[in-house]
Amino acid sequence: MTQAAIRPDASEPMITMSGVGKWFGAFQALHNIDMTVGKGEKIVLCGPSGSGKSTLIRCINHLESYQQGEIHVGGILLGHASKTIDAVRREVGMVFQQFNLFPHLSVLQNCMLAPMRSLGLSKAEAEECARLLLDRVKISEQAEKYPAQLSGGQQQRVAIARALCMRPKVMLFDEPTSALDPEMVKEVLDTMIALAEEGMTMICVTHEMGFARQVADRVVFMASGAIVEEAPPAEFFSNPRHERTRKFLGEILGRH
Amino acid sequence: MGREEFVFLLMGLKWTVALSAVAFVCGSIAGLVVALARTCGIAAVERIMAAYIAVFQGTPLLMQLFVVYYGLALVGIKMDAWAAVSLGLTLHASAYLGEIWRGAIEAVPKGQTEAAKALSLGYVSRMKDVLLPQALRISLPATIGFLVQLIKGTSLASIVGFTELTRAGNIISNQIFQPLTVFSVVGALYFLMCCPLTIYGAHLERRFAATSRS
Numbered sequence: 001m002t003q004a005a006i007r008p009d010a011s012e013p014m015i016t017m018s019g020v021g022k023w024f025g026a027f028q029a030l031h032n033i034d035m036t037v038g039k040g041e042k043i044v045l046c047g048p049s050g051s052g053k054s055t056l057i058r059c060i061n062h063l064e065s066y067q068q069g070e071i072h073v074g075g076i077l078l079g080h081a082s083k084t085i086d087a088v089r090r091e092v093g094m095v096f097q098q099f100n101l102f103p104h105l106s107v108l109q110n111c112m113l114a115p116m117r118s119l120g121l122s123k124a125e126a127e128e129c130a131r132l133l134l135d136r137v138k139i140s141e142q143a144e145k146y147p148a149q150l151s152g153g154q155q156q157r158v159a160i161a162r163a164l165c166m167r168p169k170v171m172l173f174d175e176p177t178s179a180l181d182p183e184m185v186k187e188v189l190d191t192m193i194a195l196a197e198e199g200m201t202m203i204c205v206t207h208e209m210g211f212a213r214q215v216a217d218r219v220v221f222m223a224s225g226a227i228v229e230e231a232p233p234a235e236f237f238s239n240p241r242h243e244r245t246r247k248f249l250g251e252i253l254g255r256h
Numbered sequence: 257m258g259r260e261e262f263v264f265l266l267m268g269l270k271w272t273v274a275l276s277a278v279a280f281v282c283g284s285i286a287g288l289v290v291a292l293a294r295t296c297g298i299a300a301v302e303r304i305m306a307a308y309i310a311v312f313q314g315t316p317l318l319m320q321l322f323v324v325y326y327g328l329a330l331v332g333i334k335m336d337a338w339a340a341v342s343l344g345l346t347l348h349a350s351a352y353l354g355e356i357w358r359g360a361i362e363a364v365p366k367g368q369t370e371a372a373k374a375l376s377l378g379y380v381s382r383m384k385d386v387l388l389p390q391a392l393r394i395s396l397p398a399t400i401g402f403l404v405q406l407i408k409g410t411s412l413a414s415i416v417g418f419t420e421l422t423r424a425g426n427i428i429s430n431q432i433f434q435p436l437t438v439f440s441v442v443g444a445l446y447f448l449m450c451c452p453l454t455i456y457g458a459h460l461e462r463r464f465a466a467t468s469r470s
């Protein structure tokens with residue numbers, strides 16, 4: 001595949017959010033979110049704790065419902081009917097901070113379950129696909145083990161493989177390295193970088209600014225449930241426009 | 257106590273086993289329905305199930321058996337003692353198991369449901385493949401404990417004239433005037449039923465723990 005073929009294509013939006021508003025009771029968690037993510041585009045979403053970044057990506061696969069505006073994913077309007085929700089979830093993979101592997105199933109079974117149940121793959125097909133993807137995240141030799149027998153970094157790579165087994169068009173990452181010991185962060189980021197290089201459309205909530213510099217096409221900064229600014233990483237880091245962004249970057253980069 | 261009397265006790269034991277088995281199986285199936293209804297997310301259904309559970313937890317089993325046996329006869333539904341007692345024990349077990357399993361389903365971390373939803377698993381698969389297997393492990397000690405209690409609870413069936421182990425013991429005791437001997441044997445027979453179940457439960461717990469050990 002040539003570089004040109006996997007460059008993000010803004011003319012073909014994968015996700016569009018327009019005027020999205022979300023409330024938890026009386027608390028407004030998202031304010032009028034407008035965001036378009038092109039096919040193959042990598043977005044890093046950052047912001048202080050409680051700024052609504054997790055809520056935003058959880059709206060994209062309807063783990064959270066939204067009350068205002070519209071979200072389209074892969075051309076499907078994400079309504080509140082279970083039919084469109086299922087259709088969207090088949091296209092969107094998600095990786096969680098706490099891995100959320102199924103502890104009673106082996107690594108292989110974790111990866112085979114959803115393709116068999118919701119894509120209707122046969123056992124043999126699902127296993128072939130699972131082994132292929134476990135190999136891709138370099139964990140194939142652990143296929144028969146249970147999640148509790150793996151390290152955090154290994155568990156998160158299994159979680160990535162499990163999501164990829166559904167052949168998603170979009171991958172959402174919700175702070176995938178925040179629960180990891182420092183020495184395991186790199187193996188997970190490397191897996192994500194490899195995925196990005198293959199042209200996957202990705203939205204990552206993360207504080208790994210090195211990852212953002214290397215991989216992101218755009219960095220989106222949120223505060224208090226609204227998008228404050230968005231820019232390509234070079235511009236975002238060297239020349240942040242808003243005071244809140246500068247303050248956030250000062251805090252987060254000052255630590256390193 | 258002679259051989260004949262002991263055989264009579266074993267006949268009673270047979271009915272106690274049969275009654276326990278029916279109450280286990282039917283009570284578990286009905287209990288699963290109760291647990292699922294109790295966690296379905298529809299407020300009205302959940303409230304009705306909460307009331308159902310409250311009624312059975314708040315009244316003695318003995319009274320429940322009376323109501324089923326005599327109450328149904330009053331409204332013209334004829335049932336023999338065996339069917340009435342089975343129904344009573346099934347209803348009783350469904351309420352208790354339903355509540356035990358409801359708690360266990362809710363004790364499974366929320367992330368499991370979210371991961372299953374994100375993988376576009378539907379309700380049936382989420383329950384069958386993800387939540388219930390984990391809930392079963394969580395609830396195992398309480399479930400085994402209740403089932404052991406249920407075996408002993410079948411002795412109350414004697415009150416409506418059903419000849420299971422306890423009533424058989426009573427009859428023999430009245431014939432041979434050796435209550436201490438007779439009821440020692442009856443007690444030992446109950447113990448022989450309950451104890452293996454407890455041991456099996458502990459064995460299952462160890463096996464489950466082995467697969468989730470870190």
